[in-house]
Amino acid sequence: MIPTVSIDAVPDPLPEGLSVLDVREDIEWQHGHIEGAVHIPMSELTGRLGDLPDGQTLVVCKMGGRSAQAVGWLAQQGYDVVNLEGGMVDWADAGRPMVSETDRPPLVV
Known part of the structure; x- marks a missing residue:
């Protein structure tokens, strides 16, 4: 069973002590992401465990599929993670704030 939460159950703003891990690819991240999130593409996750935030972590991707896979694996490694x-x-549909690494407004690609 993959620990999962819907956007309605995620506090706005995010509480202190809750980190965000974004496992999308670089181009997706550049167009729009959650400010303060840690970006580790799914393909790099196993080699970058030392870059993971401490404590409880909300794991995100575009639709929830890749992040569910990451959460399943990370939970087996002993991390306190939950899939969005x-x-x-x-x-984005909930109107939650995002930032962009481009010169355009943030969006999910």
């Missing part, structure tokens, strides 16, 4: 069901699409 609906991912960044639901985050």
Whole structure:
């Protein structure tokens, strides 16, 4: 069973002590992400465990599929992680704040 939460159950703003891990690819991250999130693409996750935030972590991707896989694996490694069901699409649809690494407004690609 994958620990999962819907956007409605995620406090706004995010509470102190809750970190965000974004496992999307670089181009997705650049167009829009949660400010303060740690970016580790799914393909790099196993080699970058030392870059993971401490404590409880909300794991996100575009729709929730990749992040569910990451949460399943990370939970087996002993990390306190939860998957955001609906991912960044639901985050954006809920009007939650995002930032961009481009010169354009943030969006989910």
